[in-house]
Amino acid sequence: xxxxxxxxxxxxxxxxxxxxxxxxxxxxxxxxxxxxxxxxxxxxxxxxxxxxxxxxxxxxxxxxxxxxxxxxxxxxxxxxxxxxxxxxxxxxxxxxxxxxxxxxxxxxxxxxxxxxxxxxxxxxxxxxxxxxxxxxxxxxxxxxxxxxxxxxxxxxxxxxxxxxxxxxxxxxxxxxxxxxxxxxxxxxxxxxxxxxxxxxxxxxxxxxxxxxxxxxxxxxxxxxxxxxxxxxxxxxxxxxxxxxxxxxxxxxxxxxxxxxxxxxxxxxxxxxxxxxxxxxxxxxxxxxxxxxxxxxxxxxxxxxxxxxxxxxxxxxxxxxxxxxxxxxxxxxxxxxxxxxxxxxxxxxxxxxxxxxxxxxxxxxxxxxxxxxxxxxxxxxxxxxxxxxxxxxxxxxxxxxxxxxxx
Amino acid sequence: xxxxxxxxxxxxxxxxxxxxxxxxxxxxxxxxxxxxxxxxxxxxxxxxxxxxxxxxxxxxxxxxxxxxxxxxxxxxxxxxxxxxxxxxxxxxxxxxxxxxxxxxxxxxxxxxxxxxxxxxxxxxxxxxxxxxxxxxxxxxxxxxxxxxxxxxxxxxxxxxx
Numbered sequence: 158x159x160x161x162x163x164x165x166x167x168x169x170x171x172x173x174x175x176x177x178x179x180x181x182x183x184x185x186x187x188x189x190x191x192x193x194x195x196x197x198x199x200x201x202x203x204x205x206x207x208x209x210x211x212x213x214x215x216x217x218x219x220x221x222x223x224x225x226x227x228x229x230x231x232x233x234x235x236x237x238x239x240x241x242x243x244x245x246x247x248x249x250x251x252x253x254x255x256x257x258x259x260x261x262x263x264x265x266x267x268x269x270x271x272x273x274x275x276x277x278x279x280x281x282x283x284x285x286x287x288x289x290x291x292x293x294x295x296x297x298x299x300x301x302x303x304x305x306x307x308x309x310x311x312x313x314x315x316x317x318x319x320x321x322x323x324x325x326x327x328x329x330x331x332x333x334x335x336x337x338x339x340x341x342x343x344x345x346x347x348x349x350x351x352x353x354x355x356x357x358x359x360x361x362x363x364x365x366x367x368x369x370x371x372x373x374x375x376x377x378x379x380x381x382x383x384x385x386x387x388x389x390x391x392x393x394x395x396x397x398x399x400x401x402x403x404x405x406x407x408x409x410x411x412x413x414x415x416x417x418x419x420x421x422x423x424x425x426x427x428x429x430x431x432x433x434x435x436x437x438x439x440x441x442x443x444x445x446x447x448x449x450x451x452x453x454x455x456x457x458x459x460x461x462x463x464x465x466x467x468x469x470x471x472x473x474x475x476x477x478x479x480x481x482x483x484x485x486x487x488x489x490x491x492x493x494x495x496x497x498x499x500x501x502x503x504x505x506x507x508x509x510x511x512x513x514x515x516x517x518x519x520x521x522x523x524x525x526x527x528x529x530x531x532x533x534x535x536x537x538x539x540x541x542x543x544x545x546x547x548x549x550x551x552x553x554x555x556x557x558x559x560x561x562x563x
Numbered sequence: 564x565x566x567x568x569x570x571x572x573x574x575x576x577x578x579x580x581x582x583x584x585x586x587x588x589x590x591x592x593x594x595x596x597x598x599x600x601x602x603x604x605x606x607x608x609x610x611x612x613x614x615x616x617x618x619x620x621x622x623x624x625x626x627x628x629x630x631x632x633x634x635x636x637x638x639x640x641x642x643x644x645x646x647x648x649x650x651x652x653x654x655x656x657x658x659x660x661x662x663x664x665x666x667x668x669x670x671x672x673x674x675x676x677x678x679x680x681x682x683x684x685x686x687x688x689x690x691x692x693x694x695x696x697x698x699x700x701x702x703x704x705x706x707x708x709x710x711x712x713x714x715x716x717x718x719x720x721x722x723x724x
Contacts, residue, residue, distance in 0.1 A: 176700055179692070224697035231682070232706060267590075396617050396643065399671030412643060494589040496621060496639050496650065509623045509637065525621040525639075533674040562697060 178208050179220045188212055192544075196225050200305045200548045203558030205532075209547065216547050219536045223529075226562040234522035239265050239488040240341050242522065247335040249524060250560040252297050255290035255326070256501040258339040259283055263420060264497030264508045265341045268490035271483065278472040279344055279480055280422045285356070285464040286326065286338065288457040292363075293322040294502035295450045295457075298555040302447060303374050305552040306383045311374040318366055321359050328352065341488055344480035353465050360458050360465075367454060375444075375451055384447065386438030388538050388550035395441070398534040401527055402504025403453065404554065407433035407446035414500035426463050428456040443553035450555070453502075489517050503527040503555060524563055528556035564645040565613055567592045573614065577603040586652065591639070593650035601653055602663040608640065608649070609668045616640035616649060619669035624679035628709040632657045634683060638665070655685065664690040682707040 180191050189212050196204040204225035210218040230249060234242045246261045247254040262283075266272040300315035323333045329348050330338035338345045374380055390400065395408040405412055413430045415423040431452030433445025468474075492514030498507040504527030511521040531554050539550050565573070567585075571594060575583050581597035596604055608616045621639040638651040653662060664687035665672040676687045677696040684705040687693055694700065703714045713722050 179694070224695075224699070227697045229706070235707075394670070397670050399618055399620065399669065410643075417646060492588070494586065494593060494637065494650065494652075496591065496648070498620065505620065507621050507639070509621055509639065511625060521623070521625050523621065523623040529674065530671055533671070537670070 176206070176222050176224075180208055180210055180218065185210075189217065194547075196222075201551060202301060202556065203561075205551070205556075205558060205561070207547075207551075209544070211544065214543050216539055216542050216544060219539050219547065221532060221535055223532070223558070223561050226558045228559075228563065230563040231521075231523060234519055236518065238517040239490075239519060242519070243339070243341075244335065244337050246524075247337060248559060249526065249563060250294075250501060250503065250506070250528070250557050251334055252557055253290050253294035253502045254334060254336050255283075255286045255338065256294070256499070257506060258336065259287045259421070260497060260499035260501065260506045261508055262339045262341050263499060264495060264510060265488065265490070267497060268493065268495050268510060268512060269341075269485065269488065271342060271485070274483060275342070276472075276478075276483075277422065278468065278474075278478065281464050281467050281472055282344060282348055282480075283339055284422055284426070285348075285461060285468070286329065286336075288460045288464070289322050289326060289356075291502045292454050292457050293319045295454050296322075298450055298502070299370070299374065299447060302552040302555070303380070305548055306380055308374055308377065308380060311370055314366070314370060314373075318363060321362070325352070325355060325359065328355075340481065340484050342484040343482065347474065347478060347480050348468075350474075353469050356461065356465055360462055363458065367451075371451060375448060381437050381444060383545075383549055384437075384443035384553070386442050386444075387542065387546045388443045388553060389439045390441040390534065390538050392441065394534070394537060398537065399530040400504065400534055402500070402502065402531070403446050403449045404504060404531050404534075406431065407449045408441035409433055409435075414498060414505060418498070420499060426460050428459050431456065443549050446553045446555075487517065490514070498525070501527060503557070503560070504531060526560045526563060528554075528558075528560040529563075532556045532561055564647050567649075570594070570608075570614060570649060573611065574604045574607060577607050586650075589650050589652075591648035591650050593637075593652050595652045595654070598653050598655055598662055601651070602665065604651070605638075605640075605665055605668055614642060614647075614649075615644055616642045616647075618643060619665065619671040619675070620648070622672060622675035622679055624683040624685055624707065626657075626683060626708045629657065634660050634685060636662055636679060636685060660685040661688055662686070663688050664693075666690055681705075684708070 192209045192211050194207040195201040196206040206222040208220040233245050246257045249257050296315045296319045300312040303311045327333045330336040390408050392408045395405050409432050411430045411432050431449050433440050433449055437444045490512040495510045498505050506527050507525030509523040510519050513520045539547050578600040580599040584595045586593040608614045618641045620641045623637040625635040627633045634655045634657055636653050640649045679685050681695045681697055
C-alpha cells in the first residue's frame with residue numbers, strides 16, 4: 158500500500174453502523190439530542206456502548222448496546238468435553254476466574270454425583286482461592302469506580318495490593334488471571350509448600366491497608382457527594398430485574414447464595430452478609446453498593462483465615478494427598494437438565510446444562526451471567542440523572558464485559 | 564414452601580391446551596407445558612402467595628436439531644421467600660418458533676429473551692423491544708442452532724478464519 162494512501166476516506170456507507178441506533182433523530186423533541194458514549198471509553202469499563210438521549214445535561218433515556226466482546230462461549234462449550242470447557246469459563250469473568258470455575262466445576266460434579274466424595278481439603282483450598290479472587294475482583298470494582306469518580310490514588314494503592322493476591326494465585330496455579338486450577342473432581346495441584354504462611358502474611362498486611370482505603374475513598378466527602386443518593390435501585394425493582402450480588406444486597410436484602418444454598422464448605426465457615434442501609438443517602442444508592450463490596454472484603458478475609466486454620470489443622474497437607482485422585486477419566490453425566498448457581502463477586506453465576514448421556518460433550522451449556530442481568534437494570538435507574546451521575550451509576554454496577562458478552 | 568406435586572396441581576387448572584408433564588430427573592424439577600399456556604402459568608406462579616416465584620433466574624434456548632424438529636425454551640424460576648427453585652420447559656416446532664414473552668411479569672426476561680431470539684430465532688410475542696443483542700443487527704442466521712452455517716462474508720470481511 159502506498160504511504161500517501163488516505164486511510165479515512167469518507168464514503169457514504171461509513172455512517173451505516175453495524176448496530177443501528179434505537180433512538181431516531183426524527184422522534185426527538187426540541188432541545189433533545191442523542192449522544193453516543195463508548196464503546197471505547199474508559200468509564201464504560203470495557204466495550205460497552207451507550208446511546209444516551211439527553212435534554213441539556215439531563216439523561217432522558219439510555220440504550221445499552223453490548224456484544225463487542227462476544228466470544229461464542231456457548232457454541233464452544235457445545236463442541237468440547239466438560240473438562241476442556243474450564244479454560245473458557247475462566248475467560249467469562251476474567252477478574253474472578255476462580256469463582257467462575259468453582260460454579261462450573263460444582264455443577265458438573267453434582268451431575269456426576271461425586272460432589273460428596275470430594276475431600277474436605279480440596280473444598281477448603283477451593284474456597285480459599287475463590288475468596289482470594291473475590292477480594293481481587295472487589296479491589297478492581299472499588300478502585301476503578303474511584304477512578305471514574307475522580308479519585309486516582311486509591312486505584313494505585315489497590316492495584317499494588319491486588320498484585321499480592323495475583324502473585325499468590327500465580328504461585329499456586331501458574332497463571333496470573335486465567336487459572337484452570339479447579340478440575341472436575343479435584344484440583345490441578347495441591348497448594349505449594351509455604352502458601353499458608355504467605356497467605357497469613359497477606360491478611361495481616363491487608364487489614365490496615367483496607368482501613369486506609371476506607372478513609373481515603375469510602376468516607377471521603379467528595380466520594381459521598383458523588384455517590385450518595387445517586388442511582389437508587391429500589392428493592393422491588395432489583396428483585397424483578399434479577400439483580401444479584403452486591404447490587405441486590407446494596408438494596409437491603411440479606412441474600413447471599415453462599416448462605417442460601419450452603420454449597421461447598423461455606424456452612425462450616427463463619428461470616429456475615431453485609432447489606433446497604435442507606436447510611437449516607439438512600440438505601441440502594443451507589444454508595445451503598447460500594448460499601449457492601451468494602452464490607453465483603455472484610456468478610457472474605459475472615460473466611461480466608463478460617464480456611465487457613467483448617468488447612469494447617471485438621472486438613473493438613475500429607476505426603477500421599479493427591480488432589481487429582483478423584484478426577485474422573487471419563488466425564489459422562491446421565492441424561493438430565495441441570496441448573497447450578499453460585500455466588501460470584503458480581504452475583505448469581507449460573508450454568509444450565511443439558512447432558513444427553515451419550516457423549517462427553519454438553520448438549521447445551523448456558524451461562525447465566527450476573528453482569529449481563531445487572532447491566533440490564535441500567536436504563537431503569539439512570540432516567541432523569543445528570544450525565545456525570547450516569548458515569549457513577551455505570552461504575553457502581555461493576556460489570557465485566559467479558560461476562561456480559563460471553 | 565410447596566412440594567413439587569402441589570405446584571403441579573396448582574398450575575394444572577391454568578393449562579387448557581394440552582397435557583402437563585413433569586421431568587423429575589431435572590434439577591430443579593421441571594414442568595413441561597404447552598406453549599400457549601406459558602404466560603397463564605407464570606402469571607399464577609408469580610402472583611400466588613403460596614409459590615411467589617419473584618425471580619426469573621435464567622432463560623435458556625435449546626435446539627434439538629433438524630431431525631427432531633423441535634426447539635425448547637427453559638425457564639428457571641426462583642422464589643426468595645420460599646427458597647425454592649422450579650424449572651419450566653416448553654417445546655416448540657422448529658418451523659414456527661413463537662412463544663409469549665414474560666416481560667410483563669419479570670423485567671429480567673427482556674434481555675434474556677432477546678438473547679434467545681438472537682441465538683435461536685425464537686420470536687417472543689408482546690416483547691417490547693425484540694432486537695438482536697449480542698450479535699450485530701445485520702448478522703445472518705442464528706448461530707446456536709444445530710444446523711447453523713456461518714455466512715461467507717460479513718461486510719466484505721471473510722468470516723472463516
